[in-house]
Amino acid sequence: MTMELDSFVIQRRDAEVKDLGALQDNFVINGRNYQLQYAHLYFMRLMLMRNTVLAQARRKWGSLDKPVKEIEKVLDVQQGEISYLVGTVYMEMKLKPNILNDITKDHWIAAQPERPKYADDSDSVYLEDESGRVRLVGPKISKGIFVTGVIMGVLGTEDKNGDFEVVDVCYAGQGPQEEIRSMETDEPDKYVAFVSGLGIGGTHSRRLEQDLMLEYLTGELGGPEEQQQRANIVRVVIVGNSIVTPETNEDEVKSGSKKFGYDRTAFDAQPTRILDSVLQELSTSVHVDIMPGESDPCNVTLPQQPIHPALFPASRQLSSFQSVTNPYWCNVDGVTILSSSGQNVDDIYKYVKSEDRLEMAKLTLQWRHIAPTAPDTLWCYPFKDKDPFIMSQSPHVYVVGNQDKFATELVIGNDGQRTRVVTLPSFSSSSTIALVNLRTLECMPISFSQK
Structure with a gap:
């Protein structure tokens, strides 16, 4: 005797993505000219x-x-x-x-070690x-x-x-903000997932936790009820530092086997292949945006340009995948989202005695500027006719990746603006991602740690 089981198919929910126009274009650099003065x-x-x-x-x-x-x-x-x-x-x-002090010093004097604080x-x-x-x-x-x-x-x-x-x-205070349109139906809330610091290729890369995260986001983990909940995740934003650059062996540099700290024979394309496989698996189920970070194969100066699609031969074939800038503006179902891979807050951290990185992220909203220390101590492109880091509007969600720990707060502006600020730790150190509710702006961490 045979039994016929009704097939049960769960469809991923859709979300309307709005082009932010000038906000996005401000970060895209066409024709680079580094002869300009800062x-x-x-x-x-x-x-x-x-x-x-x-x-x-x-x-x-x-x-x-x-x-x-x-x-x-x-x-x-x-x-x-x-x-x-x-x-x-x-x-x-x-x-x-101070670059002038460095130039005037005797070149035989060893350089000072990098300080965690100025x-x-x-x-x-x-x-x-x-x-x-x-x-x-x-x-x-x-x-x-x-x-x-x-x-x-x-x-x-x-x-x-x-x-x-x-x-x-x-200060300038939080910029103007559009109201979030309320959901007129009784449908479940939608979510955007944020992941930072996958650290693929590094010694601290967590492959098991990474596989659990993929199964969670793609809906392969749990029963039908849990899978139905995962279908409400409409977008995944990967917030920088997905690949870890190999460490330089100083002894090999001194011996001459490496020139300028780089050895072509030590190049390993495997981390990039693994990342492409991860992105392909995600993109077959949900829309994915990947931002560059400090350790990724991309330009160092802000705004970082999209990681070249040639590095993602499998993922780039899917329309649900896109490589974007850092910082990155997007609008999902009327919710404006600003994401940073963390270099802006990392640099502010050096200027102050405080250890509260969430407070530093909140201050950038009050200053109405994403990266005020650029170009003083944070490398950036020498823009002449604009400053793309000015927040012309206040985001509803502001995520800063690759920080020391997870923290979040709903910031209320003087004119009623509501911004969910999130500092997100690297996945390679915490096995944690964040889910943000697009209607209520509530944020919850999801941990895949085996400890």
Whole structure:
């Protein structure tokens, strides 16, 4: 006797993906020209953001009981006169790398080891514009978090030493934001999955946990009920550092077997093949976006361009796969998402004594700038007529990958903006991914650790 079983097919749910137009195009570099000066980028940043910060300053300090004066130029500040002005923050830090000092040193002196932090008690904060700069002092400055490149407004007065004593500060604040359209049906919520730091090819790559993650995202793990839930994941964003570059053996470099720290005979294409296989398996089930990271085969300077599709011969054949920039804007079912592979927050981390990376990510929203320390200590392309890292709008979801641990918070702006900020650890160290609900903006970590 034979039994006939009804076939049960679960369909992956679809999501509407909106082209963000100029936001995406700003990160795509056509015709690279590295002869430009970085001063253009600082100038454009101040010109583009000054009026926004001034508007916030008038809104914050314009209704004070005692009238305060608005100063147009830094050098127009008068001693004893309460006023406010807007400029670009510059951090004077003795521990910060200085290329001029490196050039003037005797080349026989060994280079200093890379420091995890630049912050020191002797650091000074300056505010500058096209006219000059002034040193900022006061408790508000000594207790605050400041990095080079932020456009900031300050309220205070010049003291007898010629410094500007600050009593309050303001930033551009979160940008405008469209409301998330509510779901009109009783259908289950949709989710976007975020994965960072797969670390394929490294000594800490977790192949078993990686296979479990693939089965989870493709719906092969669990029974029909669990598979139906996985069908609500409409997109997977891989947030950088998918491949680990091989470590250089210093002894071989000194012996001459390697030139410039690179040995062609040691090249191994296997990590790239494994990544292509992973992406192909994912893309046959769900839409996948892969961003480059610091360790991936891509340009180092921000914005990083899409990893060349030639490295993904199998995945690139699928329409559900695309290689994108870092940082990366996308809009899924009316929810605007901004993702970064983490270099921006990693660099901010060096400027401050704090260890709270989630707070640093939240500050970039207040500064309305993804990577303010570029180009001072974070490599970036020398843009002349624009600054693509300015957040012209406030994202609903802001994910920073390759951080030390998972953390999240829903940030509410002054005008009611709601942004889910997520710091996501690398998968190779934590076996953790994140799922974000596109309707409620709730975020939950999913761990595949065997410990």
